[in-house]
Amino acid sequence: MKRGLTFEMPNKYGKLLGKLLKPIDISAFNWCIGGGESYKVVNNQLAEDLFTFDKEVIEGAALKNLLENNEYYIIFADLKAYPKGKEFSHIETYEDFLISNCELVFLVVDSSYTTIYCKDQSAIEYLYKNALKCGFENIDYLTDENDARTSLTAF
Template sequence: MKKGISFEIPNEYGTFIGEVLKPIDITVFSWRIGNGESYIIVDDELDEELFTEDKKVIEGAELKTLLENNIYYIIFADLQAYPKGEFSDIETYEEFIESQCELILLVVDSCYITIYCKNKETIELLYKNAIESGFEDVEYITDENDTRTRLSAW
C-alpha cells in the first residue's frame, strides 16, 4: 500500500516547497506548522524566519502566498494539512490515519522530503510532479520500505 512519497530537492535557496505542493490546492486546508527552521532569503542572505514561532497555524491562502512570493531556504520543516480547524497531535502513522489530517510534509537536512498522504490520487499527482520537476531518488513510501517511527522532522 502506498502511504506517500519521498525524494530529494536541491540543497539551495529557492521555492521548492511551493513546487513540491504545486499539484494540490493548498488553499483549501488549514496548515499546522510544527517545529522547524527555515528562512526567507533577502539579498542572497538568510533573513527572517519563513514560519514565525508565534504562528503555529496558517490558512492555505496565506501559505500559498508565502511559498510563491518568497525565495527561502528550508533546513527542517513539518507541515500538516487539515480541513479548516480540525487539528490534532500526530506522532505516528497510525495517529495520522485516525486523524483529520490529510497530508504531512517533512523536510529534513534541507533536501530530504517525505510526504504522507491519505488520498491515493494525490500521492500519484505528487509523485508525477516530483519526477517532472527533476527531483532525485523519487520513490513511493510503502509498508515495506517505511522506516519512520515518528512523523516529525526532528
C-alpha cells in the same frame, strides 16, 4: 498500499515547496506548522524566519502566498494539512495520522530529505509526477512494506 513519497530536493535557495506542492490545493487546508528551521532569502542572504507568525496554524491561502511568492531556504520543516473546520490533533506516528483529520504530512530534514504522507491515493500520484517534473532525485513511493519511519516529525 501507498502511504506517500520520499525524495531528495536540491540543497539550495528557491521556491521549492511552492513548486512541489503545486498539485495540491494548498488553500483548501489549514496548515499546522511544527518545529523547523526555514528562512526567507533576501539579496541572496538568509533573513528572517520563513514562518514568522505567532500561531502554529496558518490558513492555506496565506501559506500558498508565502511559498509561491518568496525565496527561502528550508533546513527542517514539518507541515500538516487539515481540511478547514476540522479538529487538529497531535500526530507522532503513521497510525496517529491515519486516525486523525490530517490529510497530508510534509517533512523536510537536513535541507534535502523530503517525505510526504498523504491519504489521497490520486494526490500521491500527482505529487510523484510533479517531483519528477521538478527534477528531484531518489523519488520513491512509501508503502506499508518499505516505510521504516517511526516518527512523523522533522526533529
